[in-house]
Amino acid sequence: MADEIRVEVARYRPDKDREPGWQEYDVPLRTDWTVLDALNHVKNEVDSTLAFRWSCRMGICGSCGMNVQGEPRLSCATFLTDYAPGPVRVEPLANFPVVRDLVVDIDDFLEKLPRVKPWIIRDEEKSVDDGEYLQSPEELEAYQQFSMCINCMLCYAACPVYGLDPDFVGPAAIALAERYDLDSRDQGARQRLDVLIEAEGVYGCTFVGECTRVCPKHVDPAGAIQRYKLKAAQESVKAFLLPRAFR
Amino acid sequence: MKFRIEPFVWLAFSGGGVLAALFMPVLAFLFALAFPLGWIDPPSHDHLDAIVSNPLTFLVLFGLFVVMLVHAAHRFRYTLYDGLQIKHRVLVGTLCYGAVLVGAFACLQFLGGATQ
Numbered sequence A: 001m002a003d004e005i006r007v008e009v010a011r012y013r014p015d016k017d018r019e020p021g022w023q024e025y026d027v028p029l030r031t032d033w034t035v036l037d038a039l040n041h042v043k044n045e046v047d048s049t050l051a052f053r054w055s056c057r058m059g060i061c062g063s064c065g066m067n068v069q070g071e072p073r074l075s076c077a078t079f080l081t082d083y084a085p086g087p088v089r090v091e092p093l094a095n096f097p098v099v100r101d102l103v104v105d106i107d108d109f110l111e112k113l114p115r116v117k118p119w120i121i122r123d124e125e126k127s128v129d130d131g132e133y134l135q136s137p138e139e140l141e142a143y144q145q146f147s148m149c150i151n152c153m154l155c156y157a158a159c160p161v162y163g164l165d166p167d168f169v170g171p172a173a174i175a176l177a178e179r180y181d182l183d184s185r186d187q188g189a190r191q192r193l194d195v196l197i198e199a200e201g202v203y204g205c206t207f208v209g210e211c212t213r214v215c216p217k218h219v220d221p222a223g224a225i226q227r228y229k230l231k232a233a234q235e236s237v238k239a240f241l242l243p244r245a246f247r
Numbered sequence B: 001m002k003f004r005i006e007p008f009v010w011l012a013f014s015g016g017g018v019l020a021a022l023f024m025p026v027l028a029f030l031f032a033l034a035f036p037l038g039w040i041d042p043p044s045h046d047h048l049d050a051i052v053s054n055p056l057t058f059l060v061l062f063g064l065f066v067v068m069l070v071h072a073a074h075r076f077r078y079t080l081y082d083g084l085q086i087k088h089r090v091l092v093g094t095l096c097y098g099a100v101l102v103g104a105f106a107c108l109q110f111l112g113g114a115t116q
């Protein structure tokens, strides 16, 4: 195996560059090195001006998402050897405005997330003296898959609908809505439905399925969206077509 | 609950998808291949005529064709809108779903003609 691999990194420094460009770096090709290790090597040894986000280095914090060879990936979980002999292209996550180099502006996602009310909603809160809300293992299992989301936004970078129509509320937000709807302690399904039944909600999705394919946590946002469409349709039929007695 | 048209369109779309996947291959196989090529003896005209003129068959066939048309229109709408980037939401929607109305009317005519 060659002992180096070329990494082509998208650069954009708004204070200097009029538009984004490419810069090439040759980095050691080690079997245990990820794309993030390569970037850190560049930052520490070659070019300290390179900007990118990361934190945990173990696929948990969700901050190191980048487009690697055109595909949204967690750079800390993507091994250089998979791209040998190279070169490997590293770009900022698609569909988001670029702040600098590999750092994207995530304000749009952060504005959308609270819209679906991803927290437990109760008609009436129990007092602390009444004790905790208990849950059986089966009840936990019902929503567990959708709770694995780390907000890495790879699904937004992969979603062509979000790319074309930035108003679309997007895969992870809908998967999170489903996560709370399926939680036995939650009573907020109706409130979320009112948000997601809008044009920019679940029906914006055309079921391309890329979100599920790229999700590093196997959340299956596309599945969540399909379930939500069916739920919204069932509720609509109940509310507007069935006679009152059958609702 | 808020009234929105999308859930109903989507229901017709996905229902149409399921029905199209189930019935289209069977119908196409029988009427486009098996009968014309003589793989299977076709039923007599009178027999088919009797089946189609039954009001229940009429309803089933009409329903089947309409939801399949909705399915096709819905897909085509997104092909135009997202795929070909024709960003005239209202125009594209009117054309696609308008075609369903025309198609439904044509179905009514043909099936109605058969049930006379």
Ligand code: SF4
Pocket: A148, A149, A150, A151, A152, A153, A154, A155, A156, A171, A172, A175, A211, A214, A215, A216, A217, A218, A219, A220, A221
């Ligand atoms: S659903 Fe998957 S891809 Fe999307 S933000 Fe969550 S973990 Fe990332």
Ligand code: FES
Pocket: A054, A055, A056, A057, A058, A059, A060, A061, A062, A063, A064, A065, A074, A075, A076, A077
């Ligand atoms: S650095 Fe935390 S997920 Fe990659």
